[in-house]
Amino acid sequence: MAVIFALCITGCASSSAIGKDPAGGDIINLRFVTYDNGSVPLDAKEVIAAANKVSAEKIGVTINLEFQSKEKINLIMASGEYYDMIFTSSWINPYDKFAPAGMFYDITDLVKSETPALYESVGEYWDCAKVDGRIYAVPTLKDMGAEDMFRFNSDYYEGKKGMTIPERMDFAQLEPYLAAYKDDFPDKYPLAMDKSGVAGYYNCVQRVVDPIIVIPYGQDTPKAVPFWECTEIMDRYRLLHKWYEAGYIHPDAATIDSTAADKTFPVRAGVAWKGYMGYSNPADWGFNVKTSVYDGPFLSRSSEQGAMTAICAGCDEEHATAALKYLELLAIDRKFRDILGYGIEGKHFNYLKNGTVLRTATGSERYNTKLYQTGSGVNASVESISEDVLSDPDQWEKVYEGYRQDGIYSKTGDFYYDPTPKEDIITALTAIYNGYAAELRTGTSNPDKVIPEIKARMEKAGLDELVSDIQEKLDESLRK
Amino acid sequence: MMKKGRKTYGRNRKHNGHLLMMSAPAIIWFVLFCYVPMFGAAFAFKNFTPKPGESLVRNLFVNSRWCGFENFSFLVRSSDMSNILFNTLFYNVIFLVAGIAVPVVLAILLTEIHGKRFLGVVQMVLLLPYFLSWVIVGYCLYGFLATDEGLVNHVLKLLGSAGVQWYQSPKYWRGILIATGLWKSTGYSMVIYLCAITSIDRTLYESASLDGAGFWDRVRYITLPQLLPTIITIFILQIGSLLNSDFGLFYQVPLDSDSLASVTQTLDVYVYKALMQQANFSYSSAASFLQSFIGCILLVTAHVIISKMGDQDSVGV
8 A cells, every 4th residue: 555655646746847048049857767776876966967067058958867766766667657768677677578568769760860879879789679670768888798707805815825816717616715715714604695696697597587587598599498497507506505505605695685894705706897897996805806707798688788778658759859869978978978977077086197087085985876877888988996906998899899709699689578468477486486596596495405396386376388478479589 | 303413413513623623633644544545446456557657547547457356366376375374364363362462461460560660661671672673673683593693503502502593494483473573562562551451440449459359350350351442442453454464574584584484474575575576566456455355354344243242342443
């Protein structure tokens, strides 16, 4: 009931306004809702005002940028609230559910005629936004494929133990590192682990019904299967359980919300891209960090949909055009892009001599957003972590080059699965999955014991019906 | 007859005016938060497909089609629905009985404490847990039960035992949950009974004592009978929420541990877990509609039965 009432309160807001700019033309103000990634930056208002000053002058558009939680975005969508631009992706505000349902503006023709530079900049990545050939959102250019890595305390491993940390390693190769630390500190747990598991361990499959039905990469004829039929995932669960039993993982990991506060763990995991320095600042950790990629980069429709911006289906053409113009400015004007990305120059960040940016203490504390939240990552300046540890200002070219060379590409093309008709089955399966998930991914439970149980229960709840429906749609899409 | 009725009504209106005004905030609250949102029950029977930018009422009643009981199907699809319903009813029945018995006993015992200051301290200590949020209670309990750093396992290890992985051992948790639930709620319900006992006519006790009645006799023949209307009121109120459970107790306190699901999963927890990722409001409405509907039937039934049993006091409930 509380949810419903909240709907009533929030359901009837409308906020798009047209004002006069000093030069005499009309200024269009847009409501831009983005994902808050956990918290709203303190100086958001000030930064948006600074950005609005520039954008009003350049294209006559200003924004009212809102950082909203996943739940609030769900509510905005479900209640049909008005917005102009909204964050959508494969993981927050699911694009493949709302685009086919007609919730977003069809920009296929508009983006070509009104904002050719934006159309040009996205290039081949438009494909991930296509629903039956039509485009309903602008993909944000950032890290488009998932690269999963382990982050080591290199002072300990390389300095003290004399072990080498390779640039790439297999998931299973982590074991000796964990064992070495456990030998030295029998009371400690080497692998940082909370209830969400090892970051990125699941990226080696394409998730169709996240995370229950998956399509493994590398198959010539892609098949949708329940996750336990994917050997890679199962091997990881078995390894994790082995590590749990060996005491490499905290015994209560499945109930721990976060390990962020404990900086002693010598091994963590993360998902990033080549050249990313955010994990490596010794000032953050108290030791030097070296990363080693264990997976990827995997590229699929869902990884490329990591962040997108959609326009409300209820917008008129004037607002839709204004929204595209705004996204175009973010995609081509670097100085402007850096404002929403890093804040106000001199206060929140400074440019370094090689063209990268360094956040100030104020910036780190009061406007520490991730680039994907506010627009193109590729068009923003690259962030360095200190004046001594400079990032490569041209890292993105290398990242994209890496995708072309080493990328593991999905073979499912523009296949997407609209979950709406089978939502009751998916809901029941999700409930079953959630009853095991945290203990599986933290290694707490033995996969060979619980998987048969999960399988039996899911089959009762209609798993086979769902899988065959997905496979049917997949085959149909592949035939096209 | 008519004339007399009207006269009484007029006098009553004048008399009741003050009372009505006093209760106005509560009445307004109920209308706003319990009656107005009731139209939302329609969510449960609609395939909700909003059009962006249109009002909620229009989206609900015009843009969405009626779909009968389709939204309820996810509830029956779950193979462990029987276990979930059992848990919900099991805990609620225990809380219904113990949630009345324990505070009543405590309230009676407290009236026997004569030191004013000590009484105050005891009351406060009992009441305090009520004001803690479940999240805090959950982590306090974790302080006791953590496998590695927990107090209980430390003691067990000192005693030579191996320690227990509490959050992976469902067999202890029915007891733990009932104890935690009572620990938190008892103080608050006790206050209600304490008030009721205070309002019992003291002369009854005095004359009973003169007639030679001991403590037990006074409790049995005066306190309990006088408390009965209050107990029945609370009982009826509780029975209406027999399918609802305290979400915090069953979700936050076990820290959402998967192994414990077989004993901690109640209907509310299931619905939350099933819908957390989907944000399908029609499904959530269907579940809460079912709870309210059955709750309403239970409440009315209990009310009728108790009225039939001839206890006039409960009729006013």
